[in-house]
Amino acid sequence: MPRRNWITNTRAIEPRGRFMHLPSDSQAPVRCEPTLAARVFIFALLLCLGSVHGWAQQNDQQQMRDLDEQVQKIKSDVLSIAAELSQLEEKLLYPSGTQVAIFVALAKGDQMRLDAARLQIDGQLVAHHIYSFKELEALRKGGVQRIYVGNVASGDHKLEVLVDGKLEGGADFTRTERFTFRKEAKPKLVGLTLAAPGSSNTPITLGEW
Amino acid sequence: MRARYRLIGFSLALILVARPATGGDLRDFFFGEALYHAFQGRFFDALQRLDTELVQHHRLDQPELDTLHYHINNAEFSVGDFELNYRMHHRAGRAIKAVLEGAVDEAVRNEAAFRLARIHFQKDQLDDAQNALGRIHGVVPAEIRDGVEFLRANIDMATGRPGDAVKVLQQVHSDESLTGFVAYNLGIALLQDSRSREAIEQLDKAGRLPASNEAGLAIRDKSNLVLGSMLFESGEFERAKQSLERVRLEGPFSNQALLRAGFAAATAKQYDRALVPWNILVEREPTAAAVQEAMLAVPHAYASLNLHGRSAIRYGRALDQYSKQIERVDASVGSIREGSFLKALIREESRQDETWVIRLRSLPDAPETYYLMELMASHDFQTALHNYLDLEDLQSRLKAWNTSFDAFDDIIRLRSQNYEPLLPEVDAQFRELDSRIRLELEQRKHLSERLKTMLTSPRPDYLATAQERIAGERIALIEKQLGDSDNPELVALRQRAARLRGALTWRLETEYHERLTAAYVHLNELNEPVDALTKQYDAFVRTRQAATHSYVGYDAQIAGLRERVGKALQRVEVLMARQGQMIETVAINQLEARRERLVAQQTEARFGVADSYDRASRTESGPEEH
Numbered sequence: 156m157p158r159r160n161w162i163t164n165t166r167a168i169e170p171r172g173r174f175m176h177l178p179s180d181s182q183a184p185v186r187c188e189p190t191l192a193a194r195v196f197i198f199a200l201l202l203c204l205g206s207v208h209g210w211a212q213q214n215d216q217q218q219m220r221d222l223d224e225q226v227q228k229i230k231s232d233v234l235s236i237a238a239e240l241s242q243l244e245e246k247l248l249y250p251s252g253t254q255v256a257i258f259v260a261l262a263k264g265d266q267m268r269l270d271a272a273r274l275q276i277d278g279q280l281v282a283h284h285i286y287s288f289k290e291l292e293a294l295r296k297g298g299v300q301r302i303y304v305g306n307v308a309s310g311d312h313k314l315e316v317l318v319d320g321k322l323e324g325g326a327d328f329t330r331t332e333r334f335t336f337r338k339e340a341k342p343k344l345v346g347l348t349l350a351a352p353g354s355s356n357t358p359i360t361l362g363e364w
Numbered sequence: 365m366r367a368r369y370r371l372i373g374f375s376l377a378l379i380l381v382a383r384p385a386t387g388g389d390l391r392d393f394f395f396g397e398a399l400y401h402a403f404q405g406r407f408f409d410a411l412q413r414l415d416t417e418l419v420q421h422h423r424l425d426q427p428e429l430d431t432l433h434y435h436i437n438n439a440e441f442s443v444g445d446f447e448l449n450y451r452m453h454h455r456a457g458r459a460i461k462a463v464l465e466g467a468v469d470e471a472v473r474n475e476a477a478f479r480l481a482r483i484h485f486q487k488d489q490l491d492d493a494q495n496a497l498g499r500i501h502g503v504v505p506a507e508i509r510d511g512v513e514f515l516r517a518n519i520d521m522a523t524g525r526p527g528d529a530v531k532v533l534q535q536v537h538s539d540e541s542l543t544g545f546v547a548y549n550l551g552i553a554l555l556q557d558s559r560s561r562e563a564i565e566q567l568d569k570a571g572r573l574p575a576s577n578e579a580g581l582a583i584r585d586k587s588n589l590v591l592g593s594m595l596f597e598s599g600e601f602e603r604a605k606q607s608l609e610r611v612r613l614e615g616p617f618s619n620q621a622l623l624r625a626g627f628a629a630a631t632a633k634q635y636d637r638a639l640v641p642w643n644i645l646v647e648r649e650p651t652a653a654a655v656q657e658a659m660l661a662v663p664h665a666y667a668s669l670n671l672h673g674r675s676a677i678r679y680g681r682a683l684d685q686y687s688k689q690i691e692r693v694d695a696s697v698g699s700i701r702e703g704s705f706l707k708a709l710i711r712e713e714s715r716q717d718e719t720w721v722i723r724l725r726s727l728p729d730a731p732e733t734y735y736l737m738e739l740m741a742s743h744d745f746q747t748a749l750h751n752y753l754d755l756e757d758l759q760s761r762l763k764a765w766n767t768s769f770d771a772f773d774d775i776i777r778l779r780s781q782n783y784e785p786l787l788p789e790v791d792a793q794f795r796e797l798d799s800r801i802r803l804e805l806e807q808r809k810h811l812s813e814r815l816k817t818m819l820t821s822p823r824p825d826y827l828a829t830a831q832e833r834i835a836g837e838r839i840a841l842i843e844k845q846l847g848d849s850d851n852p853e854l855v856a857l858r859q860r861a862a863r864l865r866g867a868l869t870w871r872l873e874t875e876y877h878e879r880l881t882a883a884y885v886h887l888n889e890l891n892e893p894v895d896a897l898t899k900q901y902d903a904f905v906r907t908r909q910a911a912t913h914s915y916v917g918y919d920a921q922i923a924g925l926r927e928r929v930g931k932a933l934q935r936v937e938v939l940m941a942r943q944g945q946m947i948e949t950v951a952i953n954q955l956e957a958r959r960e961r962l963v964a965q966q967t968e969a970r971f972g973v974a975d976s977y978d979r980a981s982r983t984e985s986g987p988e989e990h
Contacts, residue, residue: 299396
């Protein structure tokens with residue numbers, strides 16, 4: 156009757172709900188009953204195979220780590236390209252003289268479910284965004300979404316914001332607000348803070364950050 | 365009992381819940397935007413945004429006037445966090461070191477030291493991890509206090525100082541999130557410190573702790589499994605069985621617990637009792653290693669109970685199952701070699717749901733991932749897999765950017781075609797207007813200066829109206845024509861001219877202050893149109909410059925970027941191929957190891973079938989029940 160020495164892979168573990176190295180039977184040393192010579196042979200063979208496999212794993216691990224170093228390097232390089240490209244895009248597509256960017260945030264602690272937001276500048280639809288669960292969660296945690304970046308001429312402009320969502324109680328709501336903002340020579344950054352109607356916060360607030 | 369206890373040095377990937385970089389009271393929306401991406405797990409975008417912001421912030425002459433100033437510590441930390449989450453440990457380490465060496469308060473420095481220690485620990489740099497923890501002094505934020513001690517104990521265990529780890533862990537009184545892990549690790553530390561009795565007691569406690577979440581339940585199962593194995597090794601079979609029976613039937617350690625519970629009973633020669641867990645086990649997923657072990661253990665138990673006929677049948681079933689499983693493994697190896705594994709891994713679902721990779725088996729032609737679960741759960745494989753997915757993401761970005769360059773070229777060409785014919789005429793008109801505007805502005809400036817001078821040196825003649833000026837000139841002409849003759853008639857006329865001049869002078873002198881005030885008012889009334897003119901002028905200049913800037917001066921930058929993107933794309937493709945090959949190789953190695961074990965089990969089953977039939981035929985004590 157084979158009996159395994161199981162306690163060969165006890166190790167400290169750490170929380171995150173992941174157990175990275177579950178006990179592996181194929182690598183564990185074994186003890187055998189002396190009466191079953193054939194099994195002794197088989198398990199001895201397995202033990203050897205386990206060791207070879209272990210060596211191969213070590214070799215693989217080293218190669219994986221070498222590759223990991225190279226992947227980190229290329230990530231760094233691509234991030235640097237992305238930064239330069241982003242500056243180029245901004246200069247070429249949204250020069251500061253005409254640039255307007257609109258940001259959306261949720262009022263702190265507001266638990267409404269934001270479904271969609273639609274923006275019109277001077278009567279033209281410029282953005283219509285439908286929120287995914289992840290995006291909504293990111294907004295709830297305090298993230299700020301750049302919903303629109305584009306170009307407008309200097310001077311006053313009308314901004315119409317339409318928001319669809321669900322209240323905490325499950326009722327649908329739609330709210331539209333109209334604002335005016337003034338574009339000057341520098342890039343115009345407009346912030347919209349959204350809150351559920353009926354909460355202590357104003358449903359749609361415009362802030363020029 | 366002769367158990368060998370060892371601690372494998374490398375640790376699991378641990379991302380303790382770091383202080384969340386919340387956006388409450390956010391004053392810098394670009395930082396908020398970086399958080400928005402990070403909260404969705406889009407760390408590349410988050411890093412790109414925050415890196416740019418931080419570089420711009422540090423370049424400012426007065427960074428304290430920048431809105432990022434309010435979040436600068438949080439932003440510096442967040443960069444490290446994002447890099448860590450994006451598996452850029454080198455950069456994360458540098459970012460956190462920068463915080464550690466900056467002028468920050470004690471709590472922030474301690475948190476940075478903790479994070480740095482965690483990174484070193486993950487990378488197996490145990491001395492560096494120890495040194496980083498050594499930099500923690502004074503006030504430690506409450507939210508990381510237990511985490512610091514827990515990490516300290518893990519480092520002690522990993523560096524072969526279990527006694528120290530025991531002392532540390534005995535002092536940790538954490539909340540529920542860490543209790544099970546602390547209790548289990550304390551048991552393991554005691555075990556490593558050769559204090560087996562205490563280890564058994566500690567693991568027994570860990571195996572009875574209340575748990576409300578999956579992680580807590582799993583660690584409790586793990587404690588019971590290890591405890592059961594220890595008790596079994598020390599010959600306490602009944603106690604071992606009790607401990608193993610505490611492991612949940614539906615949990616990650618259930619198969620192992622059932623297998624070992626059977627072994628505990630079998631070793632005590634209670635084969636009938638051993639059959640209970642084993643018979644449950646053999647009905648489970650046949651790809652699990654424990655199930656495959658049980659397939660051999662069950663007929664062995666029947667044979668031990670002298671039920672050789674039944675034993676032969678079960679050996680026969682095992683033989684069939686091993687043959688099927690060997691075929692499945694071979695098919696899986698073939699599928700991996702054909703590239704199906706990598707294709708399946710990069711499907712969008714794997715990004716949406718991390719457990720999806722385990723369910724790859726449901727795809728046509730995908731390998732049997734149940735055989736790869738153990739491998740796929742390993743830290744190195746997860747790193748390799750995420751790196752592969754990251755490389756694939758980089759590849760798509762780089763390809764998209766390459767397309768953007770063509771679009772940029774088009775934009776520049778079209779703008780050039782539009783502006784080039786227009787600008788010479790516009791420039792000519794502008795030059796003419798510009799000279800006129802400059803002249804007018806110069807005159808206004810001259811008037812303004814003259815009025816200022818007249819405040820201290822009054823010049824009433826400067827404020828004469830046009831009529832008065834003409835009248836003055838006519839009087840002067842008349843006076844000149846009258847000459848200085850003594851002719852009484854001319855003398856009378858000269859007196860009349862002098863009276864007229866006197867009247868004019870009187871008016872100019874007496875009305876001087878009113879006229880001066882009126883002149884100021886009129887001059888100021890000009891300010892508004894002049895300001896409007898200046899704004900229009902500036903706007904024109906800006907627009908004119910923008911027109912040129914919209915298509916001139918990009919060629920070198922775009923060419924440079926195009927080259928960098930091209931080279932990066934080549935490197936990414938090479939790395940992807942190597943990373944993919946590595947993933948395939950380790951997966952195939954894993955499958956081949958399992959295949960070897962299956963072949964060995966198949967041989968055992970064959971031997972068992974023959975042996976059982978042989979014994980059954982030799983049994984003279986009547987027919988067996990089937």
